[in-house]
Ligand code: ADP
């Protein structure tokens with residue numbers, strides 16, 4: 251059996267006096283879709299950012315595809331491009347076209363030639379349903395469309411794993427489905443994904459496992475079915491009582 255794609259071992263992180271991640275042990279297999287769920291302030295975003303080394307941590311280890319992420323330098327840039335990340339705010343470059351937003355990373359970081367980068371970008375924009383808007387600027391698109399571009403932009407780097415941190419929570423309700431549909435397709439295509447979301451529909455359709463985080467600790471790991479119908483810990487029961 252091949253080794254898991256993402257392995258977090260005894261990861262601990264503090265913000266000053268706040269112990270924000272406590273002995274986190276999480277393993278994600280290739281092609282697996284893991285939902286990270288928990289109360290606000292429980293450390294979900296910090297965990298995502300730590301996996302991507304946007305945050306440092308004090309002890310423990312994180313490996314992606316068998317390699318430990320270095321703290322800085324060129325190697326970090328290369329390894330970090332193995333980890334795609336989509337945030338709540340879409341963070342597109344406002345003064346670049348949709349197409350340029352998607353080709354920039356591959357050209358700059360991967361050294362791919364413009365024509366090839368554009369061909370691949372158009373395929374990805376096709377996949378997220380935005381190809382016909384390739385020459386527009388971000389502000390000319392709706393929030394849902396911009397978020398789909400952000401997903402295409404991440405995919406253009408050929409990541410091994412995609413992290414999503416509440417990708418639909420800044421969207422108007424009518425735009426949530428179009429983004430979740432793209433994510434469901436991505437999950438079905440075999441992409442390894444770690445997704446912070448409270449969207450039950452996505453969890454039921456696409457998730458293999460739920461990791462429940464509370465107060466910086468993993469309290470429960472289960473299939474979505476088990477977790478949503480028979481949560482074991484009191485904290486999970488309490489949390490689900492509030493969101494369901
Ligand atoms: P979640 O995404 O689950 O809502 P976060 O990871 O954003 O939680 O935050 C976890 C805890 O860490 C919160 O108490 C938050 O206030 C704190 N925190 C997050 N980022 C920072 C930071 N840069 N400096 C200090 N405290 C932070």
Ligand code: MG
Pocket residue numbers: 294295296415
């Ligand atoms: Mg968060």
